[in-house]
Amino acid sequence: GENVEQHPSTLSVQEGDSAVIKCTYSDSASNYFPWYKQELGKRPQLIIDIRSNVGEKKDQRIAVTLNKTAKHFSLHITETQPEDSAVYFCAATYNNAGNMLTFGGGTRLMVKP
Amino acid sequence: DAGVTQSPTHLIKTRGQQVTLRCSPKSGHDTVSWYQQALGQGPQFIFQYYEEEERQRGNFPDRFSGHQFPNYSSELNVNALLLGDSALYLCASDSAGGVGEQFFGPGTRLTVL
Numbered sequence: 525g526e527n528v529e530q531h532p533s534t535l536s537v538q539e540g541d542s543a544v545i546k547c548t549y550s551d552s553a554s555n556y557f558p559w560y561k562q563e564l565g566k567r568p569q570l571i572i573d574i575r576s577n578v579g580e581k582k583d584q585r586i587a588v589t590l591n592k593t594a595k596h597f598s599l600h601i602t603e604t605q606p607e608d609s610a611v612y613f614c615a616a617t618y619n620n621a622g623n624m625l626t627f628g629g630g631t632r633l634m635v636k637p
Numbered sequence: 638d639a640g641v642t643q644s645p646t647h648l649i650k651t652r653g654q655q656v657t658l659r660c661s662p663k664s665g666h667d668t669v670s671w672y673q674q675a676l677g678q679g680p681q682f683i684f685q686y687y688e689e690e691e692r693q694r695g696n697f698p699d700r701f702s703g704h705q706f707p708n709y710s711s712e713l714n715v716n717a718l719l720l721g722d723s724a725l726y727l728c729a730s731d732s733a734g735g736v737g738e739q740f741f742g743p744g745t746r747l748t749v750l
Contacts, residue, residue, distance in 0.1 A: 530679075556737045567641075567727065567741040568680065613679050623737050624670070624693045625729075627679030 526551040528616050530628025537604050538636050545631045547614035548596040554616040556623065557597050559588060562630075563610045571612075572599070604635045639664055641730050641742035649748045650718050658713040658745045662730030668692075669711040670739065671703060674725040686711050715747075723749045 527550040555576035560568035672680035682695035686705035729739040
């Protein structure tokens with residue numbers, strides 16, 4: 525089955541700096557890669573996703589890149605703000621009838637004011 | 638438009654007991670997935686229900702069972718509770734005919750003493 529590894533496990537940046545979180549996956553059949561943000565005590569919320577037919581997707585300060593050959597994808601947050609502080613999870617699945625998400629272990633991002 | 642809802646919010650049980658958790662999917666969604674999130678870890682897929690049947694199952698023992706009702710709501714049952722079952726149980730919904738985005742509920746925090 526699919527295995528997703530995520531690095532780093534913790535990341536501390538200064539407000540205004542950029543943050544990058546990286547994930548690798550094992551199943552070459554995976555074709556949908558969402559990123560979730562989970563604040564303390566709250567539900568995971570989808571912040572951006574990418575499908576295997578594109579290499580990059582942007583949404584304001586957030587971007588995701590995908591390298592299918594190397595089987596890795598990354599989350600980029602620019603101009604970080606204190607409210608970006610949370611745990612971020614990457615996930616992968618084969619987007620067919622039944623989207624069983626396999627999650628990475630999470631990255632705790634701390635943005636210092 | 639109501640999002641995914643879950644009940645109860647918190648639950649405390651003792652070893653050997655049985656528990657039932659409930660989930661109502663987002664309006665327009667017909668597929669419900671259950672995940673277990675241990676403290677400090679990423680969510681792990683338990684199973685998924687579609688058309689009132691279990692469609693996919695993760696690596697969880699038979700003590701974990703579920704049900705989906707005609708209105709698409711779902712229950713997760715866990716028998717013979719173990720201390721290791723203590724976790725946040727998340728329900729996620731999406732549409733079988735959709736593009737794969739799963740929306741999570743707030744979760745049920747289960748503590749087994």
